Amino acid sequence: MNSLIFTHTFRFIILALLQVLVLSHINFLGYINPYLYIIFILLYPLKNNRIVFILLSFLLGLTIDMFLDSGGVHAAASVTIAFIRPVVLKFTFGAVYDHQTMKFSNVEFGSKLTYIVILTLIHHFILFSLEIFNFYKIILILQNTLFSSIFTIILCVLTTIIFSRRN
Amino acid sequence: MQQIINFIIRNKSFLLYLLLFSIAFVFTIQSHSYHKSKFINSANFLSGGIYNSVNNVSEYIHLRTQNELLQEENNHLKSILYNQKDTINKTFTDTTYSGVSYNFTPAIVIKNSYSLNNNILLLNKGKRDSIQQDFGVVSPKGLVGIVDNTSKKYATVISVLNTSSRISAQLKKSNHFGSLVWNGKSPYLVQLTEIPKIAPLTAGDTIITSGRSSIFPKNIPIGTIDSFNLDASENYYIINVRLFNDMTSLEHVYIIENKDANEINALINNINE
Numbered sequence: 138m139n140s141l142i143f144t145h146t147f148r149f150i151i152l153a154l155l156q157v158l159v160l161s162h163i164n165f166l167g168y169i170n171p172y173l174y175i176i177f178i179l180l181y182p183l184k185n186n187r188i189v190f191i192l193l194s195f196l197l198g199l200t201i202d203m204f205l206d207s208g209g210v211h212a213a214a215s216v217t218i219a220f221i222r223p224v225v226l227k228f229t230f231g232a233v234y235d236h237q238t239m240k241f242s243n244v245e246f247g248s249k250l251t252y253i254v255i256l257t258l259i260h261h262f263i264l265f266s267l268e269i270f271n272f273y274k275i276i277l278i279l280q281n282t283l284f285s286s287i288f289t290i291i292l293c294v295l296t297t298i299i300f301s302r303r304n
Numbered sequence: 305m306q307q308i309i310n311f312i313i314r315n316k317s318f319l320l321y322l323l324l325f326s327i328a329f330v331f332t333i334q335s336h337s338y339h340k341s342k343f344i345n346s347a348n349f350l351s352g353g354i355y356n357s358v359n360n361v362s363e364y365i366h367l368r369t370q371n372e373l374l375q376e377e378n379n380h381l382k383s384i385l386y387n388q389k390d391t392i393n394k395t396f397t398d399t400t401y402s403g404v405s406y407n408f409t410p411a412i413v414i415k416n417s418y419s420l421n422n423n424i425l426l427l428n429k430g431k432r433d434s435i436q437q438d439f440g441v442v443s444p445k446g447l448v449g450i451v452d453n454t455s456k457k458y459a460t461v462i463s464v465l466n467t468s469s470r471i472s473a474q475l476k477k478s479n480h481f482g483s484l485v486w487n488g489k490s491p492y493l494v495q496l497t498e499i500p501k502i503a504p505l506t507a508g509d510t511i512i513t514s515g516r517s518s519i520f521p522k523n524i525p526i527g528t529i530d531s532f533n534l535d536a537s538e539n540y541y542i543i544n545v546r547l548f549n550d551m552t553s554l555e556h557v558y559i560i561e562n563k564d565a566n567e568i569n570a571l572i573n574n575i576n577e
Contacts, residue, residue, distance in 0.1 A: 157351075158358055161417075167491075168419040187317045195324045202328075203344050204351045205417070206424035206460060208335025209328030216328060220321040267332045269421050269488075277488075 141182070149197060152177050157204035168281070171288040172211075174201060175260050176296055178219050179253060180241055183226070183234075194219035207268060214263040218256045225255050242301050253293050254286075261286045335422060336468060345453045345460050346415060346426050352458035355426055359414040363555065370555045377444040406521050407561040409433055411441075413554045414458075418465050418491040423551075425461040429559060430454045440520040440560040446548040447471070447484075447526045448557055450519060459559075465491055465551055473526055473545075474514035478503060481514040484526065484545070491551050493530060496543040503541065505532050511545050518565040 156174040163170050178194050198215030202208060226234045229252040233239045241249070261282045269278050312319065331344050346352060363370075415426035429435050431454050441448040441461050449463040450471070462469050467488050473496055474481035482498035496511060509529045515522025525548050532543040562568075 154354075158354075164419045170419065188320060191317060191320055191324065195328070198328065199344065202331070203348070204346055204355075205420075206335070206346050206426075207420065207422070208333075209331025209344065210335075213325055213328035213332060216321060216324045220317070267329075270332070270336055274488075 145177075145181075148177055149193070153197065153200050153204075156201055161205055165288065166284075169284045169288055171285065171292045172261070172264070173289060173292050173296065175215065175218065175257065175289070176293050178215060178222065179256055179293065180297070181219075181222075183239060183241075187223075191216060191219050210264055210267040213267055214260045217263055218260045221259070222256065225252060229255065241297075249297070250290075250294065253297075254290055257286050257289050257293065258282065261289065346424070347430065347453045347455040347458040347460045349455065349457070352414075352426065352428075352455065355414045356428055356458075359412070359428075363412070366553065366555055369553070373444055374556060405562060405564050407563060409435065409559040409561070411435075411459075411557055411559050413557055416552070416554050418463070418551050421467050421488045423463040423465040424452070425449065425463050425554070427451075427459045427461060427557065427559070428457070430457045430459050432456055434561075435459050435559055436561075438519055438565070440524075440562075441557050442520075442524055442560060443549050443554055443557045445525070445550075447513060447520070447524055448549065448551075448554065451559065463551065464494055464547070471520070472514045472516045473511050474516075475499070475503060475505075476510040476512050481516060482540075482543075484511075493544050493546055494527070496545050497535070497540065499541040499543060501534065501539050501541065505529060505541065505543070507531060511543075518562050518568040520560065521562070 152174040156172065160171050160173055174197060177197055181190055181193075195212050195216045198212030199209070201211040201215075205211070229248045230239060230244060233244065262278070265278045265281045265285075269281075335344075346355065409429055411427040411429040413425050414428050417423045417425070425441075425448070427435075427441070435451060435454050437451055437454065439451040441451060447464055449461040449466070449469065451459050452462045453460045464471065464484065465486050467486055469484075469486065471484040472481060473484040480499050480503035482496050484494055484496050486494045499505075507529050511526045511529065513520040513522060513524040513526060527545040527547040527549075530544040530546040532541050534540070535542050
């Protein structure tokens with residue numbers, strides 16, 4: 138249990154620092170940045186205290202916001218995907234999730250990809266809607282959501298592949 | 305009563321979600337309105353300290369170009385100094401009034417951003433260097449932004465590349481003035497609005513600050529006219545201004561304090577009342 142807390146604290150800090158110091162300054166083609174930190178929320182253990190999980194996601198988002206001076210957009214997006222995660226899990230993994238036997242390291246790649254794609258798209262859509270905050274710029278919001286999501290999804294999948302081999 | 309408590313316990317995660325989402329939403333709204341982002345900003349000891357130590361390392365990468373920029377500016381200042389005619393005023397000066405109304409403080413940009421809609425910079429000078437809200441920030445080449453929040457050692461700056469920034473600017477050749485805003489598209493172009501239709505414009509004209517606000521002195525260069533067209537009411541021009549500054553690479557900047565700002569603002573508030 139203690140090693141689990143340690144691992145996640147470590148992951149929280151590393152992901153937050155990586156996001157604010159490196160990934161948010163990529164500006165690929167001028168404005169496209171990946172938001173890899175959501176992998177913390179995606180891969181959080183399935184057996185969890187829901188309240189703690191939602192609070193942690195909020196805290197992670199708020200930390201990112203503090204560094205990037207973006208108000209509360211990351212906090213709002215993160216807390217939303219943390220809240221709807223069980224629904225998406227049930228939708229993508231179905232029976233495996235219901236039996237409480239599931240682990241992220243031994244599910245098939247297809248449904249894992251669907252899970253990452255759905256949550257990333259929702260997160261990025263909320264993020265850019267709140268950041269741009271102008272309904273007339275819906276095209277810009279969708280465009281940003283799409284391009285950044287592609288970037289984020291590729292990085293998330295790569296990260297899960299690289300770090301799952303060790304176990 | 306029992307039912308209410310049961311309801312709260314049953315939906316506790318949903319209620320927590322609603323609470324946290326509304327907190328985040330309030331922060332977001334505040335960040336979109338000018339000078340309101342008080343709680344969550346990077347001018348604190350944690351994020352400021354981390355950005356500062358990272359910048360200490362990364363500034364070496366840009367050392368060469370920054371040196372060239374500063375040398376260019378020195379060159380410009382020297383050429384003014386040595387070409388100056390002998391205009392030193394030898395008459396008696398009143399020592400209680402020095403005549404200096406602008407104070408300059410050099411600072412270094414430790415966090416830059418230009419790809420968002422509301423871009424905010426972080427400087428390594430703060431309250432202990434007597435930096436306050438509403439001081440202007442310029443670089444050797446031109447306008448950068450306005451100081452927003454300050455902590456003991458750091459200050460955040462609302463960049464000109466921020467959709468909520470409005471700075472008074474004018475044409476150099478005539479005195480027609482308007483507000484400088486940004487539409488969030490290109491980090492090289494800002495928009496000058498409210499220039500009356502009667503103003504003579506040609507592409508390539510220089511835009512400078514107007515000195516009408518109490519923040520910037522007059523004659524700080526901003527950029528040149530890239531293109532212009534009339535707005536919907538066909539009475540005013542919307543001008544695309546190409547910035548002199550490369551906002552994507554900023555390092556050395558100056559913070560301008562207008563010593564008369566309080567006096568000017570008090571006077572204006574008096575009129576408004």
